Amino acid sequence: MAHNINSMMYVGEKPWHGLGVALNQPATAEEAIISAGLNWEVALQSIRTDFRQIPEFMATARLDNRDVLGIVSPKYRIIQNKDAFSFFDAVVGEGQAIYHTAGALGRGERIWLLAKLPSELYVTNEDIVEKYLCLTNCHTGKASLLMYFTPIRVVCQNTLSVSMMDASSGIAIRHSGDVKLKIKEAQRVLGIAMKFYDEFGARAEQFRKFNMNVEDAEKFFKFVILGEELDEVDTRQEDTKINTLLSLFEDGKGAKLEGIRHTGWAAYNAVTEYVDHYGTIRKLDKDPTNRLKNIWFGSGARVKSLAFNRMSEMVGIK
Numbered sequence: 001m002a003h004n005i006n007s008m009m010y011v012g013e014k015p016w017h018g019l020g021v022a023l024n025q026p027a028t029a030e031e032a033i034i035s036a037g038l039n040w041e042v043a044l045q046s047i048r049t050d051f052r053q054i055p056e057f058m059a060t061a062r063l064d065n066r067d068v069l070g071i072v073s074p075k076y077r078i079i080q081n082k083d084a085f086s087f088f089d090a091v092v093g094e095g096q097a098i099y100h101t102a103g104a105l106g107r108g109e110r111i112w113l114l115a116k117l118p119s120e121l122y123v124t125n126e127d128i129v130e131k132y133l134c135l136t137n138c139h140t141g142k143a144s145l146l147m148y149f150t151p152i153r154v155v156c157q158n159t160l161s162v163s164m165m166d167a168s169s170g171i172a173i174r175h176s177g178d179v180k181l182k183i184k185e186a187q188r189v190l191g192i193a194m195k196f197y198d199e200f201g202a203r204a205e206q207f208r209k210f211n212m213n214v215e216d217a218e219k220f221f222k223f224v225i226l227g228e229e230l231d232e233v234d235t236r237q238e239d240t241k242i243n244t245l246l247s248l249f250e251d252g253k254g255a256k257l258e259g260i261r262h263t264g265w266a267a268y269n270a271v272t273e274y275v276d277h278y279g280t281i282r283k284l285d286k287d288p289t290n291r292l293k294n295i296w297f298g299s300g301a302r303v304k305s306l307a308f309n310r311m312s313e314m315v316g317i318k
Contacts, residue, residue: 007037008103020103027099029085036102038081038111040064042139047071060139067107070140077179079145081111084137087183088113088147097133110143112136114150121151121201123208124259128154131197144172149196153254153269160272160304203312210264210315214246217267220314221245224271224307244278245270264311271307275300 008020011027021035033039044058045068060069060078079087088097097115104111117131129151137145148171151160173182212220221242248270249255255266 006104006106006108008101009035009037009099010101011098012100020101027102029089029099032099032102032113033082033085036104038085038102038104040108041080041082042069042078042108044072044074044076044078060141062108069107069109070142072141072175075176076141077175077177078139079137079173079175079179079183081137083183084111084135084145085113088115088133088135090183100132109140110136110138120154121197121204123201123204123265124257126257127254127260127265129160129201129204130154141175144174147171147173149200151197151200153272160269160308203308203315203317204265206315206317207264207268207311208259210311212262212264212267214249217249217262217270218242218246220267220307220310221249221271223310224303241274245274248273248278264315268307268311272304275303 005020009023009027009032010020011023011025021037023031023035027035041063042060043063045061047054047057047059055074057071058074058076059071060076061067062069097117099113099115101114102112113135115133117133119131121129121131123129130153132150132152133147134150135145135147153160173179225241225245226238249262249267252266252270252273254260254269260266
């Protein structure tokens with residue numbers, strides 16, 4: 001297939017890649033798992049050659065079409081898609097989360113759920129951040145189940161990836177040991193971690209109150225993109241990136257809102273808009289899903305987290 005999205009559902013605006021099953025109203029967990037094509041299970045299967053069985057490894061395989069998703073240790077513990085959805089509802093409260101997107105990448109190696117939580121965060125009356133919780137699970141044996149908070153700025157629909165110093169901003173569950181016990185503990189931890197948005201809101205307010213001129217913004221962008229503050233940009237490619245970021249700082253979506261213009265919040269959001277909409281993703285034309293993976297799981301998410309932490313340092317938050 002030209003894209004890497006195996007199956008997907010969405011509520012509201014059609015995604016940029018034009019794929020997925022559209023739902024006209026907020027999805028329940030049951031609707032989401034069926035519409036997203038995730039109502040299949042994974043099982044451990046033995047591996048053998050023409051000569052003998054290989055007891056040191058096993059394969060994870062879908063039971064509906066027998067596709068092999070990964071090679072794992074016999075100690076590997078599967079977390080089924082339906083259990084991931086149940087875990088999600090147990091954390092936020094059944095019926096409280098509104099499922100916006102859910103789907104699978106590749107042959108089903110990685111699945112994700114993105115749900116909106118009740119209430120919004122107001123940076124100003126016009127600049128609103130919606131509260132989302134994202135869960136991603138991997139059936140390859142190469143990654144844990146991850147669940148983390150993902151603010152999204154309404155004015156531009158940019159994902160505000162952050163890396164809070166407080167480890168309780170998210171959780172990871174490894175596919176080993178007593179998975180059910182780990183999930184129970186994760187529910188407790190994430191319940192405590194709901195304070196994440198209180199801290200995020202406080203930081204956003206400090207960013208908004210931090211005045212920045214064009215020169216300040218340029219130094220900030222150079223640090224985020226190049227890893228250090230430099231007086232000169234060495235290459236034409238990097239120069240183009242910085243100029244694009246400066247343009248977004250001045251004229252990006254929401255940059256001219258009252259109380260936002262020429263502030264740390266405007267500079268941070270210039271980075272998020274650049275990553276989500278302007279950043280160059282290798283082989284993007286052949287596989288548009290690369291942008292999604294970059295924004296949520298890859299280098300794009302890391303760049304936005306670096307920007308968030310750097311801006312926190314600049315406004316005096318340690």
